[in-house]
Amino acid sequence: xxxxxxxxxxxxxxxxxxxxxxxxxxxxxxxxxxxxxxxxxxxxxxxxxxxxxxxxxxxxxxxxxxxxxxxxxxxxxxxxxxxxxxxxxxxxxxxxxxxxxxxxxxxxxxxxxxxxxxxxxxxxxxxxxxxxxxxxxxxxxxxxxxxxxxxxxxxxxxxxxxxxxxxxxxxxxxxxxxxxxxxxxxxxxxxxxxxxxxxxxxxxxxxxxxxxxxxxxxxxxxxxxxxxxxxxxxxxxxxxxxxxxxxxxxxxxxxxxxxxxxxxxxxxxxxxxxxxxxxxxxxxxxxxxxxxxxxxxxxxxxxxxxxxxxxxxxxxxxxxxxxxxxxxxxxxxxxxxxxxxxxxxxxxxxxxxxxxxxxxxxxxxxxxxxxxxxxxxxxxxxxxxxxxxxxxxxxxxxxxxxxxxxxxxxxxxxxxxxxxxxxxxxxxxxxxxxxxxxxxxxxxxxxxxxxxxxxxxxxxxxxxxxxxxxxxxxxxxxxxxxxxxxxxxxxxxxxxxxxxxxxxxxxxxxxxxxxxxxxxxxxxxxxxxxxxxxxxxxxxxxxxxxxxxxxxxxxxxxxxxxxxxxxxxxxxxxxxxx
Amino acid sequence: xxxxxxxxxxxxxxxxxxxxxxxxxxxxxxxxxxxxxxxxxxxxxxxxxxxxxxxxxxxxxxxxxxxxxxxxxxxxxxxxxxxxxxxxxxxxxxxxxxxxxxxxxxxxxxxxxxxxxxxxxxxxxxxxxxxxxxxxxxxxxxxxxxxxxxxxxxxxxxxxxxxxxxxxxxxxxxxxx
Numbered sequence: 001x002x003x004x005x006x007x008x009x010x011x012x013x014x015x016x017x018x019x020x021x022x023x024x025x026x027x028x029x030x031x032x033x034x035x036x037x038x039x040x041x042x043x044x045x046x047x048x049x050x051x052x053x054x055x056x057x058x059x060x061x062x063x064x065x066x067x068x069x070x071x072x073x074x075x076x077x078x079x080x081x082x083x084x085x086x087x088x089x090x091x092x093x094x095x096x097x098x099x100x101x102x103x104x105x106x107x108x109x110x111x112x113x114x115x116x117x118x119x120x121x122x123x124x125x126x127x128x129x130x131x132x133x134x135x136x137x138x139x140x141x142x143x144x145x146x147x148x149x150x151x152x153x154x155x156x157x158x159x160x161x162x163x164x165x166x167x168x169x170x171x172x173x174x175x176x177x178x179x180x181x182x183x184x185x186x187x188x189x190x191x192x193x194x195x196x197x198x199x200x201x202x203x204x205x206x207x208x209x210x211x212x213x214x215x216x217x218x219x220x221x222x223x224x225x226x227x228x229x230x231x232x233x234x235x236x237x238x239x240x241x242x243x244x245x246x247x248x249x250x251x252x253x254x255x256x257x258x259x260x261x262x263x264x265x266x267x268x269x270x271x272x273x274x275x276x277x278x279x280x281x282x283x284x285x286x287x288x289x290x291x292x293x294x295x296x297x298x299x300x301x302x303x304x305x306x307x308x309x310x311x312x313x314x315x316x317x318x319x320x321x322x323x324x325x326x327x328x329x330x331x332x333x334x335x336x337x338x339x340x341x342x343x344x345x346x347x348x349x350x351x352x353x354x355x356x357x358x359x360x361x362x363x364x365x366x367x368x369x370x371x372x373x374x375x376x377x378x379x380x381x382x383x384x385x386x387x388x389x390x391x392x393x394x395x396x397x398x399x400x401x402x403x404x405x406x407x408x409x410x411x412x413x414x415x416x417x418x419x420x421x422x423x424x425x426x427x428x429x430x431x432x433x434x435x436x437x438x439x440x441x442x443x444x445x446x447x448x449x450x451x452x453x454x455x456x457x458x459x460x461x462x463x464x465x466x467x468x469x470x471x472x473x474x475x476x477x478x479x480x481x482x483x484x485x486x487x488x489x490x491x492x493x494x495x496x497x498x499x500x501x502x503x504x505x506x507x508x509x510x511x512x513x514x515x516x517x518x519x520x521x522x523x524x525x526x527x528x529x530x531x532x533x534x535x536x537x538x539x540x541x542x543x544x545x546x547x548x549x550x551x552x553x554x555x556x557x558x559x560x561x562x563x564x565x566x567x568x569x570x571x572x573x574x575x576x577x578x
Numbered sequence: 579x580x581x582x583x584x585x586x587x588x589x590x591x592x593x594x595x596x597x598x599x600x601x602x603x604x605x606x607x608x609x610x611x612x613x614x615x616x617x618x619x620x621x622x623x624x625x626x627x628x629x630x631x632x633x634x635x636x637x638x639x640x641x642x643x644x645x646x647x648x649x650x651x652x653x654x655x656x657x658x659x660x661x662x663x664x665x666x667x668x669x670x671x672x673x674x675x676x677x678x679x680x681x682x683x684x685x686x687x688x689x690x691x692x693x694x695x696x697x698x699x700x701x702x703x704x705x706x707x708x709x710x711x712x713x714x715x716x717x718x719x720x721x722x723x724x725x726x727x728x729x730x731x732x733x734x735x736x737x738x739x740x741x742x743x744x745x746x747x748x749x750x751x752x753x754x755x
Contacts, residue, residue, distance in 0.1 A: 136594060141601050145648045146594075165648055199590050199651040323642040 022152040023048040023183040026116065029159035031060060032191040035087050037078060037448060038062045039071040043091020044131060046118035048183035050089075063448060063477060066469035068095050070441035072102020073467070075113045077428050077445030079106075081403060083236075085167050086113035086445070092120055093131030096177075097138065101435055103173050104142040108432030109257060110230060112171035114162045115139075121181040122150050136177050144172030152185035156192070164194035169202025170321040171234060204322065206337040206345065214292075214316045214333050215349035221290035223358050224250045225313075227273065230257035230431070231295015231320065231339050238262065238424050240343035241294065247347060249354035251362055253281035255296045257431045260421035264400065270362040274302040275566045276413040279373075279575060280365030282566065285310050286573040287361075294318045295339045298328040299432065308571030318342045372577040373563050378418060384557040385533055387414040387486050393540055394456060394484070395419045402454040403428065403446050407439030407463030410492035413562045415458045437466025440483070444470055447479045454482065454544070461487040461513045471523040474549050482543050483527075485516055485553045488560070496561050520551040527551030582611075583637045584663065584734050585644070585655045587626040588618060588743050592649040599626060599650075602643050608632050612665070614731035620743065623651065627734050652746050656736065663734035667712035669703045669719055670726040676701050682722055689715045700725060 020028065026049055030038070036059050042050045053062050065071040068090045075086030086106075090099050096117040106113045119125070120132040136148045145165045149158050158176055166174040218224060232241055238261050245252050245262075251270045252262060262269050271278030273285070282304075285291070291313050296302070303309045306328065315331040317324075322336045335342050377388035391414055394402075400422035406412040406429045421427060428446050430438040443457035464485050474481055491509040498506050517527035527550060530539045536554070543550045566575045589595055596615060603610055611629040618625035632640070637655050644653040673696060675682050686693060691705035703719075705712050709729075716727055 137597065140594065140598055141605065148593075197648065200648045321646065323639070323646045327639055327642075 018188060019186055020189045021048065021052070021183065022149075022155055022178065022185050022187065023052045025152070025155040025187060025189050026159065026178065026183070027052045027056065027060070028189055029156050029191055030087060031058065032193070033159065033163045034084070036060060038087045038089055039065055039074045039078070039445065040089030041065055041068050041071055041091070041095060042089075043093075043095045043118070045092035045120060045180045046089060046095070046183075048180065049116075049118065049178075062089075063444075063473065065441065065444075066472040067467065068098035069102050069437065070444070070467055070470040070473065072099045072113070072115070073105065073435075073438050073441035074445030074448070074470075074473075075115075076102065076106045076109075076111045077405065077442035078449040079111050079113055079445075080428050080449075081425065081446045082449035084449075085163055086111070088113060088115045090115070090117050091131070092118050092135075092180075093133050095131075096133055096135040100138060100142070101433075103139055103175065105430055105433045105435045105438065106173040107142045107144070109430065110171050110234065111173070112166040113173045114159075114166050115143075115173060115175040117175065117177050118183065119148065119177045119179045122179045123181075125179070135175065139175045142173070143175050146175040146177070148177040148179070149182055150179055152182045152187045155182070155187070156189065157194070160192060160194035161197070164197070165200070169200075203320070203338055203341075204336045206335060206342060210333060210335045211342070211345050211349055214335060214346060217290055217314055217316060217333065218248060218250075218292065218346075219351045219353075221314075222355075223284075223288040224248070224290040224292065224355065225284060225288040226250045226252045227255070227291060227293040227296050228252060228258040228261050229255040229294065229296025231318075232258055232261040233295075233425050235295060235320075235339040237294070237340035237343055240340055240347065242266070244343050244347050244350070247352050248350050249356070249359070250292070251284075251355070251359045253277075255299070255302055255431075256416055256429065257427075258296060259416055260423065260425055260427040263422050263424075264420040265422070268359065270359070271366070272416060274299075275304070276417065276562050276564065277302075278366070278417070279369040279564050279577060280362040282564070282572040282575045283365060284362060286312065286571065288313050291315045292318070293331075294343070295320075297321075297324045300328075303328065303572065304566040304574075305569055305571045308573070310572075369564065369577065374418075377414070377560070385531070385536060385554055386557050386560055387411055387562075388418050389533070390484065390486060390536065390554055390556070391415050391418040391458070393536060397540055397544060398454055398456065402426065402456045403450060405429070405439055405443040405446055405455065405457040407457075407459035408434045408436045408493075409460045409463060410496065410560070410562050411458045411460045411463075411486045413493075414486075436460075436463040439463055440467045441470045441473075443481050443483065444473055444479060447481050448477075456482045456484065458484050458486065460492055461485055461489060461516075462491045462511060464516070465513070468519070471520060471525060475523045475525065479549055480547065481549045483520075483549070483551045484543075485551065486556050487513055487516070487553055488556050488558045489513055490558060492560075493562070495559065499559065499561065500567070516553040517551060525549045525551055527553065529553040529555065531555040580631050580633055582629065582631050582658055583655045584658070584661055584732065585626075585628040585630065585637075585641060585653060586734065586736075587628065587644055587653045588651045589624050589626065589647075590649045590651070591622060591624050595624075595647070595649050596626070598647055599628075599644060602640060603628075603630065606636070606640065608636070608640070612731040614733055618743070620747070623743070623747075627732050629732050652743060654736075656734070661734040661736055663708070663732050664706045665709055665712060665732050666704065666706050666730040667716070668726075668728050669705070669716065669724055670700050671703070671719065671722055671724060673697065673699060673701045675722045679722060682719075685715075685718055689718070691715060
């Protein structure tokens with residue numbers, strides 16, 4: 001079934017003639033796909049497209065960033081919060097290569113973003129022309145699909161295909177490289193959305209028998225355990241997960257990217273998996289008899305030493321990407337299908353049950369973790385401010401309803417652990433790549449994607465400086481973002497590893513930081529720096545009360561370590577508390 | 579334990595797809611022993627035949643990753659016994675050798691090779707077979723002086739009766755309509 005949107009049907013385009021240039025065709029195609037926001041940075045090769053973007057009637061807005069990497073991360077975060085496809089423009093050469101980190105980040109975390117780069121004119125291809133780069137070659141390993149458009153007639157179909165591929169099945173970034181001559185050439189514009197491709201099956205059918213087999217295992221399990229990951233958010237299967245867990249009484253643990261799929265205070269939610277996850281979920285992974293993994297890929301941060309990972313348990317893997325099944329762990333039942341669809345069928349076949357004793361075991365682990373770790377880092381009475389305290393207070397003051405964005409490192413783990421999410425799809429972070437500098441531009445994208453929600457970004461002093469220039473974007477678009485920098489004058493996570501494994505040889509991790517509030521002031525953003533515990537409450541209140549962007553720098557304990565931790569090479573059940 | 583596998587990939591005709599497929603091998607540090615690409619029996623669908631040496635566990639993962647590519651219709655892997663395959667080799671020798679050596683003509687005949695081109699200066703011999711067979715002939719011809727030698731990639735056909743792909747394409751057409 002193909003949907004045809006001809007020129008005549010679009011109010012905006014009635015003013016333009018039927019015969020348009022390639023650049024106009026790009027804009028019209030994006031409008032036809034329902035795009036309302038583009039993050040980008042202009043340059044020589046992309047000027048024709050930018051010219052058509054100027055003063056365009058209608059609801060298409062362009063956000064000018066300060067570095068293409070910022071545009072890439074903003075587009076990704078925008079996609080994550082809004083459920084729409086992110087769109088990012090960059091020019092040729094360095095513009096395109098500046099996107100690479102962002103494309104790779106979106107790829108490993110399965111986020112739909114369409115990147116449009118301009119390219120030199122076709123007859124200069126391969127001549128090492130000014131600002132020419134083979135971005136299609138460079139981005140091949142990190143895109144779901146990419147294509148160089150060298151004929152103007154190809155534009156509408158290329159964009160239709162790009163959007164379809166980016167946002168179907170397991171989502172991912174797509175790149176279109178459009179030569180400058182194509183942008184100025186003319187075509188008769190007609191747009192047809194792409195709804196299927198012969199060689200691509202984004203939503204595999206559930207194989208018959210698998211649901212029944214899974215249900216049987218679930219009904220007979222004595223210590224079943226449900227793992228949820230990013231796939232649950234992508235599939236919007238949060239209600240189905242909730243219903244399933246409540247019907248079967250099975251405790252639920254989440255990966256980093258699965259956080260906020262379930263509210264943190266749900267009685268069956270037992271915490272986060274992985275290297276800096278919660279104690280209970282990690283220990284119990286090696287005690288359960290059945291794991292139901294939904295929309296997660298058994299990443300090495302989650303599994304620890306594979307030789308000692310869940311060997312005693314049967315595993316049901318519900319996963320839309322077939323190449324992820326049996327990639328890392330051998331599973332017993334493979335369900336290669338969409339999470340929501342699968343759970344809808346599965347819930348009908350499972351018996352109503354409860355596993356109160358089993359769930360209580362998690363609560364006991366929680367208590368032990370609270371005594372040994374959580375209490376110390378979230379409610380210390382003396383010493384410098386600790387990271388956990390800040391996150392806890394922010395969580396309380398925002399009632400767990402904010403969209404929380406983190407950078408990468410210690411502050412990321414602490415935020416993941418201590419923010420109590422109450423709303424679905426509220427946690428934005430860089431998972432698979434752990435890209436420092438993701439936080440600030442991602443917060444920008446998140447705020448633009450959900451302007452009515454409070455957006456709080458947590459960064460370390462290192463990560464914040466990597467994309468600090470994006471404060472210019474915040475200033476230009478008057479985005480009321482709340483930015484918190486947890487400053488320990490160190491690259492905290494690396495320092496922790498140097499303390500634990502390199503005998504405290506802090507090689508290149510001590511960092512002298514600038515006066516962040518002074519820099520923010522230069523961008524017209526008010527802010528404050530605090531060092532004492534007694535200042536924290538008032539400073540946070542001031543930040544949230546202020547109607548506009550605000551930067552709060554908090555000087556924290558210099559050498560705090562994040563626990564619990566699964567040391568590299570050890571198993572999940574060897575997770576240490578201190 | 580490493581084995582020799584022949585991977586058959588059926589894909590759309592897309593510029594750059596070969597690059598995408600080879601990346602899947604290079605990133606896992608798997609060397610491609612032989613590579614052939616050409617149009618398959620079905621018009622518009624291209625076939626890649628790739629030979630690698632790797633473990634059974636790795637080959638399954640690699641093939642799944644290849645299938646994941648948007649432009650790839652289907653990918654299969656076969657062991658040596660599951661396929662029938664041929665490679666072609668061309669040998670260039672000086673035409674003198676032909677005229678002055680009785681031994682040479684007998685060698686060509688017993689190895690089931692063919693003389694496909696004779697000029698005043700050089701003669702070209704062609705042989706189809708498996709790598710060890712063409713290698714054997716090369717070694718035997720070396721005594722006469724081989725001016726140039728070239729070997730093709732592998733073409734392979736499964737030992738099953740029907741082409742798996744046609745069945746699969748029909749299924750795809752039903753799913754997508």
